[in-house]
Amino acid sequence: MDRPHYKFWPKRLPKSITVPATSVWHNLHVSATRYPDKPALVFFGNVITYRSLADQVEKLAGALHEMGVRRGDRVVLNMQNSPQLIVAHYAILRANAVVVPVNPMNRAEELKHYITDPDAKVAITTADLAPELVKASNALPAGQRLAHLVVTQFTDSFDAAAQDDSTMPAAWRDWLLTRHALPELDGGRVTAWTDALAAGHAAPEHVVGAEDMALLPYTSGTTGLPKGCIHKHSSIQHNVFASQIWGLGSPEMVALAVVPMFHITGTVSMLHTAISVGASLVIMPRWDRELAGRLISSWKVTSWTNIPTMVIDLMGSPNFANFDLSSLSYIGGGGAAMPQAVAQRLFDQYGLRYQEGYGLTETAAPSHANPFENPKQQCLGIPFMSTDSRVVDPDTLQEMPVGESGEIITCGPGVFAGYWKRPDADASAFIEWDGRRFFRTGDMGRMDEDGYFFITDRLKRMINASGFKVWPAEVELLMFKNPAIQEACVIATKDAYRGESVKAVVVLRATHKNTTEQEIIDWCRENMAVYKVPRTVQFVDALPKSGSGKVMWRLLQEAEDGAK
The missing domain is CATH 3.40.50.980 (Rossmann fold)
Incomplete structure (x- = not known):
């Protein structure tokens, strides 16, 4: 395929790779055989070698x-x-x-x-x-x-x-x-x-082997409960080995492992990629900017996959000048856009170009990445190795002209096999396009004349809070279990630090009219993950409804956007 981004494809890289026939576990077996005494994991000063890890x-x-x-x-x-x-x-x-x-x-x-x-x-x-x-x-x-x-x-x-x-x-x-x-x-x-x-x-x-299922991560959506994404060893292995090549992975790499490893990015782009090359992972159980600064400095971390809010927080530390970041040769991530001013400061002070990328649970993390040699800021990058992505009209599925917004669709060996026990979801998630099976990402974007992709809007109803995806339908399902709530509609509210936060617009039952905002928030904290909990609750007498009785969430979202 002749795509414009090939003009900017690094000459050192193949445009596609052969997927290993072996399982993901086999990568650890090979690294432990090659580097038995090398540090694999570091955790609060304790070093676990590859031999010990494999054992x-x-x-x-x-x-x-x-x-x-x-x-x-x-x-x-x-x-x-x-x-x-x-x-x-x-x-x-x-x-x-x-x-x-x-x-x-x-x-x-x-x-x-x-x-x-x-x-x-x-x-x-x-x-x-x-x-x-x-x-x-x-x-x-x-x-x-x-x-x-x-x-x-x-x-x-x-x-x-x-x-x-x-x-x-x-x-x-x-x-x-x-x-x-x-x-x-x-x-x-x-x-x-x-x-x-x-x-x-x-x-x-x-x-x-390659055709067996390896991973079943769950992703939420516009309706109902989270759905399992079937990833075979082959889809994980493709992105692991492509990430090695793309990111100049080597046994000398020392990675700061702070991105959650229950998340697809932490699993594939960090954990499995590092283990496959025999690198060392310096593990943080959760984020703390002072500890991160000390670990980068003391362990001479070379690679740091993150979300932009981590970088912003670290650079805001009063001790930032005392941290030694000179060992870093790679810093990048996704989940949210890196502010241009922060990216520029990283480059001016350390010569580091923040490498933004894009991917979903369904695509085993990277489906797009910025090449080291030619990155663009606040950009998803170009389609990853062996991957084809297009921008199409979400209704007609016709390819959009350069620069015009449409839905991003993706085809490649990193794309999942389908949703667990959900053929109905598969039917709407996949399309036959240009003779191949493409996944509809639900994200609206555009492609510039160089073949780089940019997010323009969201087709799916979703809130992005510091890189965590919050699906309103899932939060609403949980909130309806609260005996005080008659109806609830969850929308996004702007947040200076998190980008977006969760807001719930609630109609109380007649028997619970004295319920307070804090009581609703406290109940949510007891019954759902903290990043899904509404930061604010607005009580209303009724939610706007369509003629068919559906809640018109877009009206509430537009009103919220206009009020800020």
């Missing part, structure tokens, strides 16, 4: 097999960034099973869906999150509950006694250092992480 993966894979996990079974993985998340992720793959990554901010009401929809019988989590997962499982009918839960303490992977304020933020000490009692799982068995690894069960023969 732990074998032991946990054996424990999972003993619990009944077989080829193609889905296993829930509910954790913040930690060595245990990485061990568990590869152990699930090593056991020929499928990783179901879950956002650890989800609460019991949300977690029920991540147990029942993928038909999961085994889950792995940290002790601080275990009660919520158990609460979800115990509330389900007997036949739908978890049969096994593996629980780890954060201190299973580092020396608690060696931590002080220079290594661990004071606000994290109770969270990370507390050892929690194991909960009771109705009708099932809870196993301590250390016991699972010490049990001595042999891992099964590894038999999965």
Whole structure:
């Protein structure tokens, strides 16, 4: 295909690659064989070598097999960034099973869906999150509950006694250092992480390959509950190996692992890409600008995948001048646009060009990326290796002229196979175009004369809060469970720091007219992930409705936009 962006394609790069026939786990096996004594993971001063990482993966894979996990079974993985998340992720793959990554901010009401929809019988989590997962499982009918839960303490992977304020933020000490009692799982068995690894069960023969399912991440949408995205080993492997080549990945790379590894970007562009080249991951369980600055400085981090708000926050630190960022050779990410002034400051001070990219859960993270040699600011970039993207009229599906807005559609080996148990969703998500199967992203964009893509609007109803996608329909479904709420409509409100925040427009039941905004917000905090919780609640007597009775959310959104 002759596309204009090929004029700017780096000469060092092939335009497409051959997808490995091996599984994602095989990448770890190769790196551990090549670099057994090299640091793979660093966590609060504790270094785990590739030999040790691979050994732990074998032991946990054996424990999972003993619990009944077989080829193609889905296993829930509910954790913040930690060595245990990485061990568990590869152990699930090593056991020929499928990783179901879950956002650890989800609460019991949300977690029920991540147990029942993928038909999961085994889950792995940290002790601080275990009660919520158990609460979800115990509330389900007997036949739908978890049969096994593996629980780890954060201190299973580092020396608690060696931590002080220079290594661990004071606000994290109770969270990370507390050892929690194991909960009771109705009708099932809870196993301590250390016991699972010490049990001595042999891992099964590894038999999965490119065409087996590897990952089932969930994504929400304009209606209903989150949908699972079927990613085979082949779609993950394509983007892993393409990212290696694109980003000059090497065994000498040291990556700051702070982007959540339950998210597709953290999983593919950071975790799997780093492990596949034998790089080192310096792990942060969540964001803290002072710790990030110290880790980049002390571990000579070379690669930092992030969301722009992290960079903005770090540069706002009163200690920023004391941090040594000179080791960084790559900094980039997506999820939200990088403000031009911040990108320019990075370049002026450090010679770093912020590399923006674009991708979705459905595309295994990158479907577009800015080439190092010719990046454009506040731009999605050009179609990734082996990938074809077009801009089409969302109604007629005719390709739009250069510079005109339309829906971005994408075709390539990184695109998922389809939605789990949702052929109806597949029917509307995929189209046959130019003789090939393209995925409709739902994002409105334009392509300039050089073949670079830019977001112009949103076709799907979605809120982008600091890179976290919030789907109003999902939040509304949860809010309707509040006995005080008769109706609710969720919209975006502008936020100077987060870009957008969540606002709920609520009609109260006649029996609950004294309910306050804070009571609604507090209830939401108990029943949904914190990034979905409305920051503001507006009470109204009625929501605007169409002639067919549908809530006219666009009118409320336009009114909100006009009020700012």
